[in-house]
Amino acid sequence: MTFTEPQATQLALLLLGRGSDPRSERGVDCPGDLPSASDPDLVERARAAKAALGDRLFVLGHHYQRDEVIQFADVTGDSFKLARDAAARPEADYIVFCGVHFMAESADILTSPRQQVILPDLAAGCSMADMATGQQLLDAWDVLTDVGVADVTVPITYMNSSAAIKGFTGAHGGAVCTSSNAERALRWAFGPGGPSGKVLFLPDQHLGRNTAVLDLELSLDDCVLFDPHQPGGGLTPQQLRDAKVILWRGHCSVHGRFTADNVDEVRARIPGVNVLVHPECRHDVVLAADYVGSTEYIIKTLDAAPAGSVWAVGTELNLVRRLADRHPDKQVVFLEKTVCYCSTMNRIDLPHLVRSLESLVRGEVVNQITVEDTVAANARIALDRMLALPQTA
Numbered sequence: 001m002t003f004t005e006p007q008a009t010q011l012a013l014l015l016l017g018r019g020s021d022p023r024s025e026r027g028v029d030c031p032g033d034l035p036s037a038s039d040p041d042l043v044e045r046a047r048a049a050k051a052a053l054g055d056r057l058f059v060l061g062h063h064y065q066r067d068e069v070i071q072f073a074d075v076t077g078d079s080f081k082l083a084r085d086a087a088a089r090p091e092a093d094y095i096v097f098c099g100v101h102f103m104a105e106s107a108d109i110l111t112s113p114r115q116q117v118i119l120p121d122l123a124a125g126c127s128m129a130d131m132a133t134g135q136q137l138l139d140a141w142d143v144l145t146d147v148g149v150a151d152v153t154v155p156i157t158y159m160n161s162s163a164a165i166k167g168f169t170g171a172h173g174g175a176v177c178t179s180s181n182a183e184r185a186l187r188w189a190f191g192p193g194g195p196s197g198k199v200l201f202l203p204d205q206h207l208g209r210n211t212a213v214l215d216l217e218l219s220l221d222d223c224v225l226f227d228p229h230q231p232g233g234g235l236t237p238q239q240l241r242d243a244k245v246i247l248w249r250g251h252c253s254v255h256g257r258f259t260a261d262n263v264d265e266v267r268a269r270i271p272g273v274n275v276l277v278h279p280e281c282r283h284d285v286v287l288a289a290d291y292v293g294s295t296e297y298i299i300k301t302l303d304a305a306p307a308g309s310v311w312a313v314g315t316e317l318n319l320v321r322r323l324a325d326r327h328p329d330k331q332v333v334f335l336e337k338t339v340c341y342c343s344t345m346n347r348i349d350l351p352h353l354v355r356s357l358e359s360l361v362r363g364e365v366v367n368q369i370t371v372e373d374t375v376a377a378n379a380r381i382a383l384d385r386m387l388a389l390p391q392t393a
């Protein structure tokens with residue numbers, strides 16, 4: 001494959017181990033020897049370790065993972081599907097989660113205390129999830145309390161958030177949502193009579209705005225943007241009182257890079273192209289696209305598309321490349337040439353996976369993810385509320 005210059009630069013930074021490193025922020029080490037990426041036996045070593053562990057091991061692979069990792073996944077899916085898959089395998093002692101940190105936390109919350117969840121590289125965080133910390137949310141809630149609106153505000157947090165955020169949400173009457181059920185979660189939060197109260201939606205402003213405006217038919221003026229780095233969120237008390245949806249100032253560093261110009265450009269370049277994007281994209285991009293939906297929706301849409309159809313897809317590059325390979329009878333292109341892989345997701349590579357598996361064969365658990373009991377119990381409440389959402393919006 002040919003890399004564009006930004007992709008090549010990012011790839012080089014990854015290979016050199018440079019760029020932002022959430023691992024140092026989390027104050028954790030990665031014990032054990034990391035095999036060399038040039039070791040020609042890596043694939044065989046992963047196979048042998050996996051065979052030795054048998055049913056005691058369950059490997060989960062997120063759709064955005066590298067090919068070299070995804071080939072060893074027992075199941076693939078989006079973050080919520082994988083967490084549920086993990087919960088459905090109580091016989092597995094070890095859940096190796098090839099994804100990012102918040103996903104492994106969710107798996108730990110939904111699995112039994114006996115099971116151990118492992119993230120092959122603790123530096124695999126999510127920039128969006130990192131845009132909302134537990135302390136920032138506590139401070140924001142104090143602002144809403146001072147303004148007198150906390151009592152009528154329901155927090156809804158996207159699956160892509162830390163366990164601390166999910167725990168706060170569960171303890172304050174709110175629910176988790178995914179990109180598949182955000183509309184149902186918002187309707188549930190507002191209640192049967194429509195939006196009399198408010199929703200605090202975090203951490204992805206774009207998913208919140210797209211859902212509020214396109215699915216609930218609220219206006220852009222009904223939504224305000226709360227900046228956790230500004231006093232009072234950068235909003236006046238009146239703006240907070242008037243808003244129906246308070247959006248957290250967070251976004252995905254991958255999907256947030258697509259622009260409406262990208263859509264115009266691909267339409268000019270490929271006549272008849274269908275533009276299909278993820279709702280983490282900016283509102284103007286979603287408005288310009290033909291189809292919008294979750295990762296699973298994107299996969300199903302392309303599976304069902306007629307032979308000969310042409311698609312420009314605005315989501316993570318690893319997934320788009322695999323979808324293009326899977327549908328040789330259709331033309332599937334990436335929406336924008338300079339948007340890169342999810343760099344944190346790509347930290348899970350074959351050397352890290354091999355180290356995790358071989359450590360488990362030796363009886364050593366490296367990089368286990370555990371969520372503190374009280375946080376996990378409250379987060380579970382928020383997750384259970386999502387599972388109980390009505391099936392029709």
Ligand code: SF4
Nearest residue numbers: 126127128252254342
């Ligand atoms: S693609 Fe975006 S939301 Fe998903 S893990 Fe990467 S940064 Fe986070």
